[in-house]
Structures are given as structure tokens and as C-alpha cells.
Amino acid sequence: MNKDNKPEKETRTVIVDDLDALLDILPPHICELLRQQPDYEELIEIVMDWGRIPEARLFTREVVLGSSEIDEQDIEYAISRISPFTSDNRAGIERTLHRLSAIRNRQGRIIGLTCRAGRAVLGTVKLIEDLVQSGQNILLLGRPGVGKTTMLREVARVLADDINKRVIIVDTSNEIAGDGDIPHPAIGRARRMQVPTPAQQHAVMIEAVENHMPEAIIIDEIGTELEAAAARTIAERGVQLVGTAHGNSLDNLIVNPILCDLIGGFQTVILGDEEAQRRGSQKAVLERKAPPTFDVVVELQDFNSVIVHSDVSRAVDALLRRRPVTTEYRRLEDQDVKKEIRFPAQFDTAGSRPSVSSRPRPQRLYLFGVSHSKLEKLSREMRVPLNVTEDLSEAELVITLKSHYQRKPQVLLDAEVAGLPIYVLRSNAVAYLRQFLDTTYSDPEKTETLRLALGEAEQAAIDVMSGKDVVELSAQNSYVRRLQHMVAQRHNLSSASLGKDPHRRVMVFKDNGVDVGGLLQESYHSD
Numbered sequence: 001m002n003k004d005n006k007p008e009k010e011t012r013t014v015i016v017d018d019l020d021a022l023l024d025i026l027p028p029h030i031c032e033l034l035r036q037q038p039d040y041e042e043l044i045e046i047v048m049d050w051g052r053i054p055e056a057r058l059f060t061r062e063v064v065l066g067s068s069e070i071d072e073q074d075i076e077y078a079i080s081r082i083s084p085f086t087s088d089n090r091a092g093i094e095r096t097l098h099r100l101s102a103i104r105n106r107q108g109r110i111i112g113l114t115c116r117a118g119r120a121v122l123g124t125v126k127l128i129e130d131l132v133q134s135g136q137n138i139l140l141l142g143r144p145g146v147g148k149t150t151m152l153r154e155v156a157r158v159l160a161d162d163i164n165k166r167v168i169i170v171d172t173s174n175e176i177a178g179d180g181d182i183p184h185p186a187i188g189r190a191r192r193m194q195v196p197t198p199a200q201q202h203a204v205m206i207e208a209v210e211n212h213m214p215e216a217i218i219i220d221e222i223g224t225e226l227e228a229a230a231a232r233t234i235a236e237r238g239v240q241l242v243g244t245a246h247g248n249s250l251d252n253l254i255v256n257p258i259l260c261d262l263i264g265g266f267q268t269v270i271l272g273d274e275e276a277q278r279r280g281s282q283k284a285v286l287e288r289k290a291p292p293t294f295d296v297v298v299e300l301q302d303f304n305s306v307i308v309h310s311d312v313s314r315a316v317d318a319l320l321r322r323r324p325v326t327t328e329y330r331r332l333e334d335q336d337v338k339k340e341i342r343f344p345a346q347f348d349t350a351g352s353r354p355s356v357s358s359r360p361r362p363q364r365l366y367l368f369g370v371s372h373s374k375l376e377k378l379s380r381e382m383r384v385p386l387n388v389t390e391d392l393s394e395a396e397l398v399i400t401l402k403s404h405y406q407r408k409p410q411v412l413l414d415a416e417v418a419g420l421p422i423y424v425l426r427s428n429a430v431a432y433l434r435q436f437l438d439t440t441y442s443d444p445e446k447t448e449t450l451r452l453a454l455g456e457a458e459q460a461a462i463d464v465m466s467g468k469d470v471v472e473l474s475a476q477n478s479y480v481r482r483l484q485h486m487v488a489q490r491h492n493l494s495s496a497s498l499g500k501d502p503h504r505r506v507m508v509f510k511d512n513g514v515d516v517g518g519l520l521q522e523s524y525h526s527d
Contacts, residue, residue: 018096021096022115022117024081029068030048033065045057046115053070078100082179090102092174097184099118119150120184127151127305128151132159133163137235137296139243139297141248142248142300148220148244152218152243153187156218157190159190167216168190168192170204171194171220173195173198216240221246228293245262250316251319264312267286288320292313296310297312305332306330307327307328308329364389365387368399368404369400374428400425402424454487456484458487461488461493488508494509
């Protein structure tokens with residue numbers, strides 16, 4: 001509580017960290033040089049490698065700390081003041097969120113350290129607090145360093161302290177609740193289960209459900225098939241699940257065979273001639289295989305903005321069918337959450353990510369383990385462009401095999417850090433290569449006219465929800481009108497068609513006694 005007796009969650013965002021605890025483990029000459037920086041409190045991490053000058057990375061710049069190279073004594077000074085390194089080469093400082101990662105030589109000797117400053121940012125959860133309180137299962141996505149773990153920590157505190165749920169955190173590398181046996185106060189009353197090694201994370205997830213009767217489970221970095229299966233088991237037992245996963249966006253997960261089960265997975269379905277003609281699609285199409293484990297997917301854009309897919313089933317179905325996907329954009333401004341519905345026609349001008357149906361085709365591919373000769377031969381047969389680069393920094397899309405992706409070699413870790421999308425193939429079989437080319441390079445099924453028509457329907461829904469009685473749309477054919485009716489239905493609004501072709505159009509209204517009888521006399525019948 002503050003002096004005005006208002007809950008802390010209503011005050012301005014506060015960043016809590018114990019930076020002195022991190023600086024105190026550094027060799028004195030490095031610590032002194034760092035403290036001389038006017039903005040040292042904006043420290044992100046310190047890098048110390050044998051034979052190199054130490055560097056500090058701040059929010060807005062990088063700083064070289066002196067002119068002396070790091071030697072064995074500097075490394076020993078730091079590691080003697082922290083907890084032992086675990087099998088994942090990570091260590092921490094007890095009762096803090098700071099993390100140290102080791103680089104070892106071939107004999108296992110530590111020859112480098114990355115000392116990362118940990119912070120508990122209070123207030124970021126406001127962006128999704130209503131979703132957390134709804135009890136739905138929420139998956140957070142975003143590039144490394146965008147704040148997924150920070151938001152996850154806040155979610156745990158809100159669930160435990162504000163909603164009074166029994167919360168268990170499965171803390172694989174002690175990133176959520178800090179190092180040591182006593183968790184960091186930033187998680188509130190939530191309980192924390194530590195994981196001996198990353199390979200046992202899925203087992204601890206199941207143990208948490210079976211032994212401790214949680215009402216909510218928090219898990220960071222779901223990254224294997226076993227962990228995805230454990231997440232589904234937790235969700236099926238009625239426990240609220242909030243987690244993070246590798247990938248920047250929802251469509252990243254769809255092409256990831258290891259994690260796509262989190263959003264329902266997909267399978268190839270062969271349609272009959274009539275059904276394919278009705279849909280206006282090929283006979284072989286992708287369909288969602290099962291209900292998603294997570295009800296909501298939140299894509300973190302930065303610390304103050306997110307994109308929300310509030311109905312994962314609907315969004316995945318749309319992406320698989322190459323249809324436009326409507327999202328909700330949220331931004332935190334002066335502690336107020338601004339919400340905006342974004343439909344695909346807005347994406348290019350609003351600075352957001354285009355949908356699958358409208359984004360440009362990738363021009364430069366980086367192949368890792370994928371047969372270049374097979375892919376090139378198939379691309380000639382299918383008459384699609386293929387531009388392969390051997391330089392990862394020039395790539396726009398990385399293609400690899402499931403066996404390689406599971407091992408997480410350095411090149412794929414570099415790709416994830418760079419924010420590159422990764423398409424994972426099960427094998428080099430021609431069928432999988434053909435599916436990749438078809439999925440990535442085929443022309444969008446819907447034209448710009450369709451995108452604009454659906455955008456007009458979305459805007460009409462917004463206008464009606466904002467107070468307008470009735471909004472009439474532009475004239476469209478029967479197929480487009482059916483889609484516009486679906487847009488109204490998704491917003492719990494009523495809609496009807498009026499007029500005669502080619503002037504027949506849709507009107508959107510609230511089903512609250514609005515008199516639309518006069519309009520409906522214009523040859524109304526259902527589409």
C-alpha cells in the first residue's frame with residue numbers, strides 16, 4: 001500500500017533490482033570503472049572473456065571497461081562469490097534475479113562469463129491482467145530479451161496475491177524466482193519448484209500437478225515434445241497454465257513440428273472435388289488436428305506493447321487456410337492500457353506484422369541439414385523462386401530438420417537470437433520439401449479486395465460497439481458477405497443482408513431492439 005492507501009498495482013511501474021549484489025562479485029577494478037558510468041543503473045550485462053577487455057552492455061550503448069584484458073584471476077574472483085554452476089552452465093546470486101552464464105573450454109574450464117542483471121518490473125502485467133484473471137491458458141511469445149520471463153514473474157504474483165490462487169512455478173534455471181532456496185519476493189505468495197536439469201522439466205511439471213494441487217502453473221521456455229505433452233496434460237486436468245515458448249509469433253509455432261501441438265497441431269486433409277470447389281482451394285489442405293493447449297497467445301512486441309490472439313482455435317484455422325487474421329493490439333501508456341483491433345488491411349500502415357496471407361515471400365533462405373539439391377530440383381518442377389544464402393546474417397528464413405532442431409546447435413540459437421523465423425521439416429523426404437514450398441511460396445487465396453472487405457466489416461463492428469445503431473457495408477458477392485457475417489458474429493453482433501445483386505450488401509447492428517425493419521424490406525434473405 002502507498003501513502004494514499006491505494007494498492008501498489010495502481011501506482012506507476014517500478015523496477016526492482018539489487019544491482020549492488022551483482023557489482024560486488026566483479027573484480028574491484030571492473031566494478032569501479034562501471035560505477036563511474038552515469039547510466040550504470042541501466043546495465044543489461046557484463047561480458048568477461050579470457051584475453052579480452054571486459055565490456056558492459058547498457059540499454060542504449062556499450063561500454064569498454066578499461067584497457068586491461070581479463071585473466072584467470074578475474075574469472076576466479078567472480079565465480080568464487082556465486083553459487084556453483086549447474087549442468088546448463090548457469091549460476092546465480094542468492095536472493096536475487098541476477099544470472100551468470102559460463103563459457104568453458106574443451107576441458108571444461110571456465111574461460112568466460114556473461115553476467116546478466118536481473119530485474120523485477122512491476123506493472124507490465126497490466127497489459128494482460130484481464131486475460132490472467134479470466135482463468136484461460138496463456139502462451140507468451142517473443143524474441144529473446146523482450147520481457148517474457150519478466151511478465152511471467154508478474155503473472156505469478158498477480159495470480160497468487162491478487163486472485164488468491166495456489167500457484168506453482170516450475171523454475172528450470174532459477175530465472176523466474178532467482179537463485180537459492182528462498183525465492184525472490186517478486187513472485188509474491190507463489191511457490192517455486194526447482195528443476196535439477198533442463199531434461200527433467202517435463203517430469204517436474206507433472207509432479208507439480210500430482211503432488212501439490214495447484215490451481216495455476218507457471219512454466220518458462222516450453223521447448224521439447226515431452227514438455228508440450230506435459231503442458232497438454234496439465235491443461236486437461238483443469239489447471240490454469242501460463243507459459244512461454246520459442247518463437248516470435250503464432251505462425252512460427254504452426255511450422256514448428258515440435259511445439260505446434262501447443263496450438264492444436266495440424267494435418268493434411270484430402271478434400272472431395274465438391275468441397276474443394278466450395279472452398280476455392282486445392283484438394284490437399286491443412287487442418288487443425290486437435291483443440292489447442294493454450295486458449296490465448298500473446299506476442300510481446302516490446303516491454304510496453306503486445307499483440308493478442310484471444311481465440312487461438314480461430315486464429316490457427318485462419319492461418320492454415322491463408323485467411324486474414326484479426327488481432328488485438330495493446331499498449332501501456334501512462335499506466336493505462338490502450339486497446340486497438342487490428343485487421344489485416346491495417347497491418348502495413350500501423351507498423352505491425354502482416355498476416356500469413358499478405359506478408360512478402362522470403363527471398364533468402366538459409367539451409368541447415370536440408371538437402372539443397374533436392375529442394376532446388378523440386379523448386380524447378382514447381383516453378384517457384386529459390387534463393388539460398390550461405391550467410392546467416394543475410395537470411396530471411398532458416399530451414400532445418402527436426403533432428404537438428406532438437407539438438408539446438410549454435411547456428412540455430414544464433415538464428416533465434418536474431419529473430420529469424422525457423423521452419424522445421426521432419427525429414428528431407430520430397431513430400432515435406434514440397435509442402436514447405438507450397439506453404440511458403442503459393443499465391444494468397446484471397447485478393448486485396450477480400451482483405452479490404454473484411455477490414456470494412458471489422459471497422460463496422462468497432463463502430464457499432466462504440467455506439468452506432470446500424471452500419472451498412474459496401475456491396476459484395478455472396479461468398480464475401482458470408483465472411484462479413486462471420487466477422488459480426490465473432491463480435492457478438494447481429495447482421496443481415498439487404499438489396500439485390502449486384503448491389504446486395506451486409507449491415508451490422510446490435511440485437512437490442514434496433515428497428516431495422518424498413519431496411520430489411522429491400523428483398524432481405526439470409527446468406
